[in-house]
Amino acid sequence: MGRAHMKYLANGEVEGAELAAxxxxxxxxxxxxxxxxxxxxxxxxxxxxxxxxGTIDAILIATPxxxxxxxxxxxxxxxxxxxxxxxxxxxxxxxxxxxxxxxxSGKVFGIMxxxxxLGLYKKLxxxxxxxxxxxxxxxxxxxxxxxxxxxxxxxxxxxxxxAGEGGGVLLNQDPHQLxxxxxxxxxxxxxxxxxxxxxKHRNIEVEDxxxxxxxxxxxxxxVFVTTTGEAPGTNRYEVAGDRGKVVIEDGxxxxxxxxxxxxxFNRENRPGDPEAWKIEIPVKEGSSDxxxxxxxxxxxxxxxxxxxxxxxxxxxxxxxxxAMYLSTWLNDWVELPIDEDLxxxxxxxxxxxxxxGESH
Amino acid sequence: MGRAHMKYLANGEVEGAELAAxxxxxxxxxxxxxxxxxxxxxxxxxxxxxxxxGTIDAILIATPxxxxxxxxxxxxxxxxxxxxxxxxxxxxxxxxxxxxxxxxSGKVFGIMxxxxxLGLYKKLxxxxxxxxxxxxxxxxxxxxxxxxxxxxxxxxxxxxxxAGEGGGVLLNQDPHQLxxxxxxxxxxxxxxxxxxxxxKHRNIEVEDxxxxxxxxxxxxxxVFVTTTGEAPGTNRYEVAGDRGKVVIEDGxxxxxxxxxxxxxFNRENRPGDPEAWKIEIPVKEGSSDxxxxxxxxxxxxxxxxxxxxxxxxxxxxxxxxxAMYLSTWLNDWVELPIDEDLxxxxxxxxxxxxxxGESH
Numbered sequence: 001m002g003r004a005h006m007k008y009l010a011n012g013e014v015e016g017a018e019l020a021a022x023x024x025x026x027x028x029x030x031x032x033x034x035x036x037x038x039x040x041x042x043x044x045x046x047x048x049x050x051x052x053x054g055t056i057d058a059i060l061i062a063t064p065x066x067x068x069x070x071x072x073x074x075x076x077x078x079x080x081x082x083x084x085x086x087x088x089x090x091x092x093x094x095x096x097x098x099x100x101x102x103x104x105s106g107k108v109f110g111i112m113x114x115x116x117x118l119g120l121y122k123k124l125x126x127x128x129x130x131x132x133x134x135x136x137x138x139x140x141x142x143x144x145x146x147x148x149x150x151x152x153x154x155x156x157x158x159x160x161x162x163a164g165e166g167g168g169v170l171l172n173q174d175p176h177q178l179x180x181x182x183x184x185x186x187x188x189x190x191x192x193x194x195x196x197x198x199x200k201h202r203n204i205e206v207e208d209x210x211x212x213x214x215x216x217x218x219x220x221x222x223v224f225v226t227t228t229g230e231a232p233g234t235n236r237y238e239v240a241g242d243r244g245k246v247v248i249e250d251g252x253x254x255x256x257x258x259x260x261x262x263x264x265f266n267r268e269n270r271p272g273d274p275e276a277w278k279i280e281i282p283v284k285e286g287s288s289d290x291x292x293x294x295x296x297x298x299x300x301x302x303x304x305x306x307x308x309x310x311x312x313x314x315x316x317x318x319x320x321x322x323a324m325y326l327s328t329w330l331n332d333w334v335e336l337p338i339d340e341d342l343x344x345x346x347x348x349x350x351x352x353x354x355x356x357g358e359s360h
Numbered sequence: 361m362g363r364a365h366m367k368y369l370a371n372g373e374v375e376g377a378e379l380a381a382x383x384x385x386x387x388x389x390x391x392x393x394x395x396x397x398x399x400x401x402x403x404x405x406x407x408x409x410x411x412x413x414g415t416i417d418a419i420l421i422a423t424p425x426x427x428x429x430x431x432x433x434x435x436x437x438x439x440x441x442x443x444x445x446x447x448x449x450x451x452x453x454x455x456x457x458x459x460x461x462x463x464x465s466g467k468v469f470g471i472m473x474x475x476x477x478l479g480l481y482k483k484l485x486x487x488x489x490x491x492x493x494x495x496x497x498x499x500x501x502x503x504x505x506x507x508x509x510x511x512x513x514x515x516x517x518x519x520x521x522x523a524g525e526g527g528g529v530l531l532n533q534d535p536h537q538l539x540x541x542x543x544x545x546x547x548x549x550x551x552x553x554x555x556x557x558x559x560k561h562r563n564i565e566v567e568d569x570x571x572x573x574x575x576x577x578x579x580x581x582x583v584f585v586t587t588t589g590e591a592p593g594t595n596r597y598e599v600a601g602d603r604g605k606v607v608i609e610d611g612x613x614x615x616x617x618x619x620x621x622x623x624x625f626n627r628e629n630r631p632g633d634p635e636a637w638k639i640e641i642p643v644k645e646g647s648s649d650x651x652x653x654x655x656x657x658x659x660x661x662x663x664x665x666x667x668x669x670x671x672x673x674x675x676x677x678x679x680x681x682x683a684m685y686l687s688t689w690l691n692d693w694v695e696l697p698i699d700e701d702l703x704x705x706x707x708x709x710x711x712x713x714x715x716x717g718e719s720h
Binding site for chain 2 (some may be wrong): 137138140142144147149150151193195197200202209211213215219221223225227229230231232234238240244245247256258262265266267269273274276
């Protein structure tokens with residue numbers, strides 16, 4: 001991912017930004033970068049050296065998950081603006097510290113939630129924010145089209161391990177959906193009961209299949225189902241409100257709009273069922289490219305434009321996945337916000353037992 | 361429902377069957393039936409009197425749920441064949457006794473699972489039985505198109521009560537789906553974790569919204585989501601196997617068929633994702649009328665034709681709903697088969713607290 005970011009920045013595609021330096025700890029990759037870049041771009045093998053170099057104003061972090069918060073914190077401490085890849089980190093304790101460092105620094109902090117740019121999700125958020133859908137009652141996201149073979153997990157010793165990645169499908173494939181699930185409806189669950197299956201379809205330590213049930217403060221309920229072991233998968237997101245229902249599937253958003261809100265229909269005891277208009281809402285496709293998120297972050301730095309994906313919001317999606325693991329490990333409900341120390345402790349137990357990958 | 365059965369039987373629509381008697385305990389209804397029927401049809405207000413009358417060979421039971429098993433058992437004891445409306449009963453302890461009485465009697469025992477006649481579900485069962493779908497891995501049924509207003513629950517003192525009906529949406533609206541969920545795939549879950557919400561959308565004692573998560577013996581998982589409080593609801597049944605996926609929605613069955621089964625594709629580490637053909641399987645519509653189930657039962661009695669819905673299978677769907685309540689009340693997993701005594705005890709607690717309806 002870092003290579004893609006480097007490329008569009010080196011090409012000058014982001015207005016107002018200049019690629020001043022890159023940092024890469026793996027020597028062959030650094031060498032390759034050096035060869036592909038103009039001489040004016042400084043190359044570093046140690047983040048600290050780059051942060052202190054005085055040649056940069058801002059950093060874009062694209063490393064294994066575990067390093068996102070520690071690099072971001074170091075960046076803020078050096079007075080740099082930060083844009084981090086998702087997920088925000090592996091455990092919320094670390095990410096909360098990152099958020100605190102960001103707040104203290106006053107620098108611009110973004111996260112690479114590029115799917116927030118997709119018309120489908122923007123439109124759903126719009127329907128919720130403007131009250132078209134009414135009070136949210138039920139959500140259901142079946143996102144199982146992440147097919148991964150054993151060879152994918154075998155392609156790096158860190159993959160599929162607690163020590164190396166800190167999670168499976170939730171942390172590697174689902175960060176966007178976990179973000180959008182809360183961003184589109186503007187609500188986080190208040191409690192979670194989840195069922196993660198570890199190494200079910202593949203020979204890995206981490207989870208490759210999850211079903212989670214959640215309850216929201218307003219009484220709404222939700223289901224999130226995901227796996228890397230299914231072909232062909234499903235990607236279907238359904239949100240029911242008291243003024244209708246939205247289904248996003250196959251690149252389309254369909255809105256069933258009630259002429260009379262359900263509570264009123266019930267109260268007035270009108271005959272039959274509420275009339276629902278099936279509406280195909282026009283959706284501007286939008287781009288799910290990463291570059292526009294980087295552009296928006298640069299615009300925020302230079303011109304004070306609001307961020308599409310503030311970095312502080314990365315903790316939300318991560319809280320959802322942390323809660324799902326914790327619920328599975330405890331075989332019980334998990335209330336939000338989660339007990340971040342308990343989660344860290346449990347994760348550490350997994351890392352200690354981890355057979356492969358780097359350790360932290 | 362009893363009136364509809366009476367009508368087609370009185371009209372001679374069921375070949376080989378003759379309506380010889382009716383039994384109705386509510387005098388105005390009995391009087392109305394008497395007036396509408398030919399004189400040769402005997403009318404009773406007490407089941408026992410009808411059973412002993414010698415005028416009948418078989419009974420069709422269409423009463424409140426609680427009475428199905430006790431009437432069936434009495435019928436078997438009088439040497440009568442029995443066809444019962446669904447659900448089989450309210451608690452499995454009672455239904456097991458009914459099944460034992462049926463076995464002991466040697467009489468033909470059917471249950472009114474008329475949705476087994478629908479082409480969509482027959483075809484899915486066919487795809488599973490013939491191995492087209494492969495090993496089942498995941499099921500998901502979102503069945504929320506049961507919109508009921510408060511006025512529905514207020515239309516009878518027994519409605520929405522533990523004493524009167526013994527359950528809500530699971531027992532009154534979902535018996536067909538709970539049957540089809542296991543019948544189509546030929547598997548019952550081995551354990552259930554469910555979340556029933558009681559009186560959430562309506563002023564009732566029983567559940568009007570449920571999310572259930574299940575695990576099957578072979579490692580497959582499933583989700584069942586239902587409510588009477590949503591408009592417009594969803595009815596979408598998805599089954600993923602290791603040879604593809606079926607989705608039944610909007611009266612259509614779509615089969616995504618893998619050219620190479622997923623486990624083989626993974627083992628051979630073939631490039632990309634498995635090729636899936638999207639196929640609209642032709643489905644004979646079939647009738648979901650009740651009459652053909654009655655005809656089949658009569659044919660079974662007279663000619664030994666196999667039953668489409670053997671009465672003994674009614675315990676399966678009921679076990680699923682009983683397990684969902686129990687899991688909610690215990691706030692824990694429930695293993696199948698459930699502890700029928702514990703369930704009966706818990707149900708009794710609910711009935712004892714019940715404010716409305718008849719008591720049993």
